[in-house]
Amino acid sequence: MPAAVVTGSSRGIGRAIALRFAEDGYDVAVNYHTSEDAAESVAAEVRDLGREAVVVGADVSDPEDATRLVEAAADAFGGVDHVVNNAGIDQHVYTEDLAPDDFDRVMDVNVNSAFNVTKAALPFLRESADDPSVTNVSSILAHTGAPIECHYAASKGALLSLTRSHAGDFAPDVRVNAVAPGHVETDMTGDRTPEEEREQLAAIPVDRYGQPADIAEAAAYLRDAGFVTGETLNVNGGELMS
Ligand code: NAP
Numbered sequence: 669m670p671a672a673v674v675t676g677s678s679r680g681i682g683r684a685i686a687l688r689f690a691e692d693g694y695d696v697a698v699n700y701h702t703s704e705d706a707a708e709s710v711a712a713e714v715r716d717l718g719r720e721a722v723v724v725g726a727d728v729s730d731p732e733d734a735t736r737l738v739e740a741a742a743d744a745f746g747g748v749d750h751v752v753n754n755a756g757i758d759q760h761v762y763t764e765d766l767a768p769d770d771f772d773r774v775m776d777v778n779v780n781s782a783f784n785v786t787k788a789a790l791p792f793l794r795e796s797a798d799d800p801s802v803t804n805v806s807s808i809l810a811h812t813g814a815p816i817e818c819h820y821a822a823s824k825g826a827l828l829s830l831t832r833s834h835a836g837d838f839a840p841d842v843r844v845n846a847v848a849p850g851h852v853e854t855d856m857t858g859d860r861t862p863e864e865e866r867e868q869l870a871a872i873p874v875d876r877y878g879q880p881a882d883i884a885e886a887a888a889y890l891r892d893a894g895f896v897t898g899e900t901l902n903v904n905g906g907e908l909m910s
Contacts, residue, residue, distance in 0.1 A: 676755030680854035684880030734784035835898030850904025873906030
């Protein structure tokens with residue numbers, strides 16, 4: 669059966685993508701960094717859907733960990749057909765107070781990880797008979813920027829350049845796309861005052877926050893869309909146009 673590696677799939681958007689891929693018939697490597705129990709629960713849900721799961725603890729910002737993750741998936745499933753580079757961290761700090769190490773850490777986890785996992789997976793993807801693909805999870809902030817999280821926005825912009833570069837590099841063997849979510853309700857966005865919520869919703873034409881399943885739907889589309897590569901799918905309830 670075809671198999672996917674979904675980084676950061678213990679919680680939030682990554683969890684939804686792992687479950688959507690399982691529903692669609694894919695075995696899934698569930699990756700976590702700190703949330704082992706949550707990752708085991710996701711794996712149990714994948715198995716309940718009739719697919720195989722392997723749970724791999726790996727800090728994907730570390731090239732050796734990223735390689736170990738991909739190899740564990742290939743060992744368990746006999747190959748890797750799709751990669752979703754979803755793992756990410758956020759931090760709200762104005763530039764004046766932002767430490768260089770914090771800037772580097774966000775870039776490491778959000779960008780270098782995608783390079784690490786994609787590079788490790790490439791030989792397996794090239795062997796795949798399942799129209800192999802890589803999908804990078806960027807953000808609406810790649811387009812708009814964000815004063816209080818410049819490093820996060822920069823990391824998500826870099827992911828779009830990485831996406832287009834890899835799409836060209838790996839064609840015609842492997843398609844590479846990005847999904848750029850707007851506000852999605854997860855642990856990452858849980859902290860907001862009622863006033864912030866009113867302001868945020870006023871800027872979203874569909875008048876609701878995104879759910880992880882909305883992004884999983886986009887990831888499933890990009891996995892299956894054989895004529896789409898080097899593209900960014902913006903999924904934000906219309907916020908980008910407003
Ligand atoms: P989340 O709920 O905070 O989950 C983050 C996931 O990433 C967790 O599974 C976490 O694993 C994993 N992770 C963090 N650092 C890692 C590392 N070094 N190695 C491996 N895994 C790591 O976040 P989310 O909202 O689902 O976000 C998922 C992705 O969507 C991120 O790339 C984020 O930037 C992007 N995004 C989110 C939104 C939004 O509104 N939520 C909007 C745009 C883009 P552990 O729990 O095991 O540490």
